[in-house]
Amino acid sequence: MTETVGLLGYGRFGRALSGLLSDAGVPHSVFDxxxxxxxxxxxxxxxAELTSRSTVLVLAMPVTAMHDALTSLRPMLSPTQLVIDVGSVKVRPVQVLASVLGREIPWVGTHPLFGPASLARGDARRTVVCPNSLHPEATHRARALFERLGCAVTEMSPEAHDELMARTHVLTFFLAHGLVKAGVGKDLPFAPPSFQPVARLEEYARTEVPHLFNVVQSENPYAREARAGLLDALTELHQGLEASAKAIRTPAAPPALLDVRQRIDQVDRELVALLARRARLVQEAARVKSEHGLPFPDTERESSMLDIRHAWAEHDGLHTGALDDVFHAVLRLCRDTASASTDSLA
Structure with missing residues (x-):
């Protein structure tokens, strides 16, 4: 079947597609x-003239303009014609095509993965076609058209397409515009070869049509999740590098010091075990005092205890200046632990 193509739109992609159609000898008209x-x-x-001339109508326009364009186009279409879109996202355009054209007019969603810049570089041409059960034949017609233009065609669902684009196209735009905002590449006296991919990303963001960035980010239902995942990964990477840098700046401890630290850790572990043992004894004392109507805590007993502890500390060669603080903290810790245990049993 020889198709005659009608392009609705003559922006950057419309002009690029028109050039490919001309090179392939595919008759086409344009309305813009x-x-x-x-x-x-x-x-x-x-x-009306474009529709009457064409067997295939291509919506080469922003996704946001599709519904109004299809609504205007619908009364002029016949079941022998095919309508395709060429947007960078697919879930929403396919929904719009289905809602306006339904079962009556054949339609299919497509995404040509090329543009003016990639065509100028001579990159390989690929196109995604999203089959739909309402119009199986539409997939074959779209595939044949793009293959005639030299494209390798891949079929996938709109959801699979948008999820894949979220992990590629969306993040490419996101990184590229982030580089522009960060001023990367400005006023450089020179740049190493490793910087060239970054420079291309930055150039990509500056030269692409501004609305395309917003469409790719806002219309793809998986875009937000992809961006958040990238930011989480970059944050984790940043924190890991900070930790590594800190470790490098911190001189390595000599083996003798590591040995002393390990013994200190062991003593502290024994101290914690002793504090737990002391707290259990305080809990038992509190129970006995409660049974006999004795005060808890006993401030006179605690005061005399501190005097005795001072004598022990001096005997063992400890500086006693902070000893009161230490034992007040021990008393408070044991009382709190005993009270918490009593409350849990109540």
Whole structure:
């Protein structure tokens, strides 16, 4: 079947697609509100004229404009024609195509993975086609058209497409615009070869159509999750590098010091075990005092205890200046532990 293509839109991608159609010898016409930008030999003077000339209508326009364009186009279409979109996201455009055209008019969602820059570089051409059960034949027609333009065609669902694009296209745009905002690459006297991929990303963000960034980020249902995952990964990477840098700046401890630290840790472990043992004894004392109507805590007993502890500390060669603070903390810890244990049993 020889297709005749009608392009609705003559922006950057519309012009690029028109060039491929011309190179492949595919007859086509163009309708765009900015008609002065369309070569006269390609111009269709109205939407009705474009529709009457075409077997395939290509919506080469922003995703946000699709619904209104399809609504205007719908009364002019027949079941022998095919409508395709070429947006960078697929879930929402496919929903719009299904809601406006339904079962009556064949339609299919596609995403040509090329543009003016990639065509100028001579990159391989790929196109994703999203089959739908309402119009199986539409997939074959779209595939045949793009293969005639030299494209390798991959079929996948709109959801699978958008999820894949979220991990590739979305993050590429996100990183590229982040580099621009960070001023990466400005006023460099020179740059090493390793910087070239970064420079290309930065250039990509500056030269692409501004609205495309917003569409890719806002219309892809998986974009937010992909961005958040990237930011989490970058934060984790940053924190790991900070920790590594801190470790490098901190001189390595000599073996003798490591040995002393290990013995200190062991003593502290024994201290904690002793404090736990003391708290259990205080809990038992509190129970006995409660049974006999004795005060808890006993301030006179605690005062005399501190005097005795001072004598022990001096005998063992300890400086006693902070001893009161230590034992007040021990008393408080044991009382709190005993009270918490009593409350849990109540």
């Amino acid at each position: 509100p900015r008609q002065d930008e369309v070569p006269p030999k390609l111009q269709a003077t109205s939407l």
